[in-house]
Amino acid sequence: MAACAGVDWASDTHDVWVADGDGERLWAETIAHTECGLRKLCRTLVTLGVERVAVERPDGLLVERLLDAGLTVLALHPNQVHAARPRFGPAGGKADRFDAFVLSELARTDHHRFRVLVPDRDETKALRALTRGRELLVEQRVALCNQLRAELQRFWPGAIEIFSELDSPISLAFLERYPSPLDARSLGERRLAQFLARHHYCGRRGVSELLDRLRSAPSGRAAQLEADARRGIVLALVAALKPIVEQIRLLTSEIAHAVRTHPDGEIFLSLFKDPKSVICAATLLAEIGDCRARYPTPEHLAADAGMTPVAVESGKRKVACFRRGCDHRLRSAFTTLADSTRHWHPWAHRHYADATARGHDHPKAIRTVGRAWSRVLWQCWQHHTPYDPSRHNALQRQLTITIPHTG
Numbered sequence: 001m002a003a004c005a006g007v008d009w010a011s012d013t014h015d016v017w018v019a020d021g022d023g024e025r026l027w028a029e030t031i032a033h034t035e036c037g038l039r040k041l042c043r044t045l046v047t048l049g050v051e052r053v054a055v056e057r058p059d060g061l062l063v064e065r066l067l068d069a070g071l072t073v074l075a076l077h078p079n080q081v082h083a084a085r086p087r088f089g090p091a092g093g094k095a096d097r098f099d100a101f102v103l104s105e106l107a108r109t110d111h112h113r114f115r116v117l118v119p120d121r122d123e124t125k126a127l128r129a130l131t132r133g134r135e136l137l138v139e140q141r142v143a144l145c146n147q148l149r150a151e152l153q154r155f156w157p158g159a160i161e162i163f164s165e166l167d168s169p170i171s172l173a174f175l176e177r178y179p180s181p182l183d184a185r186s187l188g189e190r191r192l193a194q195f196l197a198r199h200h201y202c203g204r205r206g207v208s209e210l211l212d213r214l215r216s217a218p219s220g221r222a223a224q225l226e227a228d229a230r231r232g233i234v235l236a237l238v239a240a241l242k243p244i245v246e247q248i249r250l251l252t253s254e255i256a257h258a259v260r261t262h263p264d265g266e267i268f269l270s271l272f273k274d275p276k277s278v279i280c281a282a283t284l285l286a287e288i289g290d291c292r293a294r295y296p297t298p299e300h301l302a303a304d305a306g307m308t309p310v311a312v313e314s315g316k317r318k319v320a321c322f323r324r325g326c327d328h329r330l331r332s333a334f335t336t337l338a339d340s341t342r343h344w345h346p347w348a349h350r351h352y353a354d355a356t357a358r359g360h361d362h363p364k365a366i367r368t369v370g371r372a373w374s375r376v377l378w379q380c381w382q383h384h385t386p387y388d389p390s391r392h393n394a395l396q397r398q399l400t401i402t403i404p405h406t407g
Contacts, residue, residue, distance in 0.1 A: 002051035006103025007041075008096045009055060016041060016050055019101035025374060028097065038062070041186070042069035054107035056081055056099075058117060062212050067119050074107055074114040079325050081106070086282040115314070118291040128286035134251040135329070141167060141244050148175075148237040153218035155230045156181050161213045167241055170199045175238050180231040180315050181220065187211070194343040253284045264290070270386035271337060271377065273344055280340075288381065306331035307371040338369035347395040348373070 006086040008015040011033065018027040021044050026048055031037045042065055045053065052068055054188075058075040066073050085094065086101055106114070152159050152166075159178070163171040177195065178184040184227055193207045205213075221228060259265045259407040260280040268281040288294075288301070302308045306326035312319045341348040355365035380387050389395055 004107040005050045005053045006100040007055050008099040015096040015100040017104040038065050052107040054103035073117045120290045123262050130255045131283045131286045137248050144241050155222040158214040158217035161217050172238050174291040179234040198338050243315050266386045267380050280336045287330040301378050302371045302374040305334045307367050334370040338366045
């Protein structure tokens with residue numbers, strides 16, 4: 001039996017344990033996360049004839065270097081390693097070198113239970129980087145917007161009410177021009193109309209209505225020094241928010257282009273009716289990847305997406321529990337898919353209605369719809385075919401029953 005290795009990764013160093021087919025140690029060392037260290041790691045593993053390498057993560061620079069070296073990499077979930085520690089050390093101790101040993105043993109004895117990593121194509125990696133990068137920017141935008149809203153609620157609530165979204169470009173421009181009630185003391189219908197025209201306001205509400213929303217809100221009681229201080233904070237938050245909002249817009253446009261030109265893009269885009277859902281389609285594509293063998297059955301995809309519960313059985317007791325160990329980005333994307341389609345897709349709407357009729361709350365009903373969509377998406381993905389409602393047998397049967405043919 002060939003040698004196996006376990007690598008306990010970290011940001012600065014990686015602990016490595018290599019054992020032969022009988023479990024005898026061949027090499028154990030701590031490798032620095034440097035170019036020289038990574039080259040030494042890959043060169044030594046190849047020289048020792050390592051067949052499989054187990055790591056507690058599915059991506060990253062370390063994993064890419066191991067794959068480039070021609071090694072077979074097994075991605076283990078941290079919970080799996082945590083559960084295996086007592087098997088090799090009942091005292092309950094934990095150390096990086098010991099974790100590397102546990103990984104090596106799991107690669108040697110239980111490799112058939114773990115997923116072998118297959119590199120995705122460059123287009124998919126790029127799309128994954130774009131969607132995850134946008135996700136981080138959105139988190140920062142939400143945090144800054146919450147801070148801005150809290151600040152305005154303390155001394156100028158009317159500025160929150162005038163536009164529907166506080167972090168929209170026109171709302172940020174308004175706050176940049178009128179960061180305090182004192183700055184807006186002479187704001188009338190004429191000046192507001194000019195401001196709206198300069199910023200291409202959509203015109204959903206009239207000028208008088210917007211001005212009434214601004215003035216009808218409670219007025220703050222901050223004194224001069226406090227008002228000046230809060231005015232400066234508002235300007236600082238607006239200055240931080242504006243570039244983030246603009247970069248999110250640019251990334252969204254780039255993601256839309258990337259997913260439409262991706263070889264599998266049409267498969268995922270076909271599940272959505274609204275063109276604005278391109279981010280959700282791109283996230284599904286990026287997180288699922290290219291390798292069809294990664295999810296051999298629809299159940300594997302549904303489980304990785306957190307759409308299926310975890311069964312807990314003990315004697316006569318059997319409980320279905322919420323699945324926490326999954327790809328959280330994939331779960332969020334399937335949740336968005338289920339929640340959006342239940343409003344316009346008859347088949348998804350029926351699944352949601354049946355689930356709520358059985359007593360499921362909204363989140364559980366959404367996961368039920370998401371699990372149903374995972375089966376549909378898996379079939380489309382495996383056969384490289386976009387979703388076609390006319391070939392969706394369950395939908396067609398439902399439509400036939402709902403609208404019977406008349407002679």
